[in-house]
Amino acid sequence: MAHCENGIFLVVWMLLACHLQPGSCTDEGALQLLNGGTDYQGVLRIFHNAAWGTYCATGWDFNATQVACRQLGYPGAALSSIPFDINSPNGDVWYQNVKCRGDEESLEDCQNEEGPPRAECLRGAGLVKIQCQVSSYLGCIDVTEGSPALTGKSHPQENLSVVSCIEQCRKDGFPYAAVQAPSSCDCGTYGEKPAMRGGSHFDECNVSCPGENREICGGPAQASVYDVSQGSCGGKLVGKNISIVSPGFPGRYSAGYTCRWEATISGNSYTTIKMPVLSLFGGDQVVITYAGETRQVVAEDTFGEFVLDGVSKVVVLFTSESDSAGEGGFMLTLTDDSYCPPVDITNGSLVIDDVMYRPQDIVEVQCDHGFMPYRKYATCAKSGDWYPEPRCIVYNKWNSWEFRRTILFISLIAVCVLFLMFMLTICYLLCGDTKKKNEGRYYGINTDSGEPHAHGGETSPSKEEYKAVGMEDAGEVDEEARDAVIPLASEVDV
Known part of the structure; x- marks a missing residue:
């Protein structure tokens, strides 16, 4: 009985620790965005060494932002550096110079360096502040000066914001909305769908909206484009990657909604469900139904992710109470992921x-x-x-790793021996040629002293040298005298 009571006490203590000590039950490498005003933007923080810290913006780029946003559950990145000021949270700067290809599963899979002291980073590049791509954001497109971004209908707005432009285009029945500061709000038809999702222009849309400085309204010669259909109440959706958002998203939803979405995932593997944005109010709730099971999400709930095996249809029901003022809403993503199943290996x-x-x-x-x-x-x-x-x-020992390792070792030794023999052969040829050249040299007579000396490679002493020692012609010299005048090269110390 005592053991049972001790076990119950331990479980209760662990549960309390998770709630009373922030971060005590957080996974290593977990990410969050802070102080951005919305769930999808802010200062990027990472949980490392049992504490929340930040990234220094030195070396940070769009690829790293893509990885971070996908790890957080968003479709991708919108901005690798947001233009407005954000309060810097406390904590150490864990990393800098993060280098990603862009297809990694998490930032932990990217290369990085240890971060500098916090004060040094703030004086320099600053902390990483990013904006992730919400499902309705299609991208950043170039705009010709004097022309609208989209040709359906224009609604100039003095206090331009993303939400107000989307609402206007939705009211007019257009599927797309484009915003460009200071005042351009253009609606577009299905025929001019921007093919910009994930494009290279994303970072060029970096100007804050006049009506809401925490939203982005295009760039100097660019417009931010949104899918107006995202944020409608209910519908049937089909695809490998599906996003469902609350009515009016990214704006706040109003009271009295009952919305039902039916999502069919076209893949045939595993479906990952995430809610990167979750901000409900009062009695508002999201109910997810799949394969006969139901999962309810209400205000103040936390929602990580879960994976469905072999489920192709998911129903999402959202209700907001009549007295609800509405908060930030929600964003739910369903992604068909190709996971590898466990393997039953014989033996x-x-x-x-x-x-x-x-x-x-x-x-x-x-x-x-x-x-x-x-x-x-x-x-x-x-x-x-x-x-x-x-x-x-x-x-089979002939095919075992030990045998292959031995063969590899012997092969390396053989290569080294062959290389050494090759170098010795080259050395022998070069040195042998020099020796032959020295042995083949002839020696003359010093005209001042009459002593033999090196003759610079001529085949015989010159007549002048013979005259200098009283010999008119080489033919007048007998063999004994000639030998005295021209000794063998091997007998002369050059």
Whole structure:
């Protein structure tokens, strides 16, 4: 009985610790956006070494923003540096010079360096402040001076904001809205859908809206374009990546809504459900139904993510009470992800046995006695398949890793020996040629002293040299005298 009571006390203590000590139950590498006024923008923070810290903007780019926003649950990035001032939260600066390709699962998969002291970062590049792409944001397009961004209808607004322009275009029945500071609000038809989602112009839309300085209204020669249909109340949606947002999003929703969305995920693998934006009020609620199960989300709830296996249809119901003033709303994303399933390996198993594996996960294959891995490691591919296939084969010393390692070692030694022999051969040829050249030189006579000396490679002493020692012609010199005048090269100390 005492053991049971102790166990209950431990569980209660752990639950209280999670609530009373901030961050005590947060995963290493978790991200959040702070002080941006909305859930999808702000100072980027990361949980590291059991504490929340920040990134220094030194070396930060759009690829890193893409990875961070997807890790947070958004479709992608909108801005890698937001233009308005944000209060800098406390905490250490954990990282700087983050380098990402753009397709990583999380920022922990990117290269980085240890961050500088906080004061040094604030004096220099500052902290990383980003804006993530909400589902209705299509991108940033170039605008010709004097022409509207979209040709459906224009509604100039003195206090321009994203929400007011979207509401106007939605009221007029147009599917797209484009905003460009200081006052341009243009609506567009289906025929001019901007193909800009994820485009390279995103960072060029960096001007705050006059009516709401925490929103972005295009750039000097660019306009920010939004899908007006996002934010409607209910509908049927089909696709591999689906976003559902509260009515009027990114603005606040009003009271009295009952909206029903039916989402059909076209993939055939796993579906990941996230709610990167969640700000409900009072008795407002979101109910998610899938495969006969129901999950209810109400105000003050937290929602991480969960994965559905083999579920192709999800129903989302949103209700707001009549006395609700409305808060920030919600954004729910459904993404078809190709996960690799666990593998039942005959005569073996994976070293890390999990329920499912994400693309790019690398696992080690271990085999029973008498068997060996076909390949020591297997990678989860983006297609949802393992490469190579994890399997165990009968142990064969000629095909074992130990044998291959031995062959590799012997091959390296052989290569080194051949290289050494090659260098010795080159050295012999070069040195031998020099020796032959020296041995083939002839020596003459010093005209001042009459002593033999090196003759610079001529084939015989000149007549002048013979005259200098009283010999008119080489033919007058007998062999004994000639030998005295022209000794062998090997006998002369040059």
